[in-house]
Amino acid sequence: MSTVGNSTNIFWHECPVTKLDRQKLLNQQGCVVWITGLSGSGKSTLACSLGRQLHSRGKLSYVLDGDNLRHGLNKNLGFTPEDRTENIRRVGEVAKLFADAGLICIASLISPYRKDRDACRALLPDEKFIEAGLYICCFN
Numbered sequence: 402m403s404t405v406g407n408s409t410n411i412f413w414h415e416c417p418v419t420k421l422d423r424q425k426l427l428n429q430q431g432c433v434v435w436i437t438g439l440s441g442s443g444k445s446t447l448a449c450s451l452g453r454q455l456h457s458r459g460k461l462s463y464v465l466d467g468d469n470l471r472h473g474l475n476k477n478l479g480f481t482p483e484d485r486t487e488n489i490r491r492v493g494e495v496a497k498l499f500a501d502a503g504l505i506c507i508a509s510l511i512s513p514y515r516k517d518r519d520a521c522r523a524l525l526p527d528e529k530f531i532e533a534g535l536y537i538c539c540f541n
C-alpha cells in the first residue's frame with residue numbers, strides 16, 4: 402500500500418546530475434529488456450548471453466534474475482499469484498531505477514501474468530521497455 406498519498410512530508414528530490422549527464426558519461430541510453438517464459442525455457446541462459454555480448458561491445462548492463470532476487474530482495478515472497486505479482490512489481494521498480502541510471506537492465510523472470518508485465522511496461526516509455534517471450538519449454 403502506498404504511504405505517499407497520506408503523508409504531507411514525502412517529497413520528490415531532484416538531483417543536480419541528470420539522466421542525460423549519466424547517458425553522456427556512459428555513452429548509452431538506459432532501457433529494460435524483459436525476458437519472460439516458463440521455468441527451464443532458457444531465460445537465464447539468454448539473459449547472461451545478452452549481458453556478455455553487450456559487455457564485449459562496451460555497453461554497461463545488469464541482469465536481474467528471478468532466481469537470484471529470491472535470495473535477497475524478494476526472499477519473503479512465495480509463488481501464490483499475489484506474491485508473484487509483488488515479485489514482478491518490485492523487479493519492475495528496480496529495473497526502472499537501473500534504466501534511469503543509464504544501464505541496459507536485463508530482467509529474467511517467469512512473470513506469467515500479462516497484467517504484471519504491462520504494469521512494468523507502464524513504468525517506462527514504450528521504446529525503453531523491450532519484452533522477449535520464450536514460449537518453448539523443452540530443455541529440462
Ligand SMILES: Nc1ncnc2c1ncn2[C@@H]1O[C@H](COP(=O)(O)OS(=O)(=O)O)[C@@H](OP(=O)(O)O)[C@H]1O
Pocket residue numbers: 439440441444445467468471480484485486488489509510511512513
Ligand atoms: N511453484 C514454484 N515452486 C517452487 N519454485 C518455483 C516455483 N515457480 C518457480 N520456481 C523457482 O523460482 C525461480 C524464480 O521464479 P520467478 O521469480 O522468476 O517467478 S515469478 O516471475 O514470480 O512467477 C524459478 O526460476 P527459473 O526456473 O529460472 O524460472 C524456479 O527455480
Ligand SMILES: Nc1ncnc2c1ncn2[C@@H]1O[C@H](COP(=O)(O)OP(=O)(O)O)[C@@H](O)[C@H]1O
Pocket residue numbers: 438439440441442443444445446447540541
Ligand atoms: N538455446 C538452448 N539450447 C539448449 N539448451 C539450452 C538453451 N538455453 C538454455 N538451455 C539449457 O536449458 C536449461 C534451462 O535453462 P535456464 O536458462 O536455466 O532456464 P530458465 O532460466 O528459464 O529456468 C539449462 O540446462 C540450460 O543449459
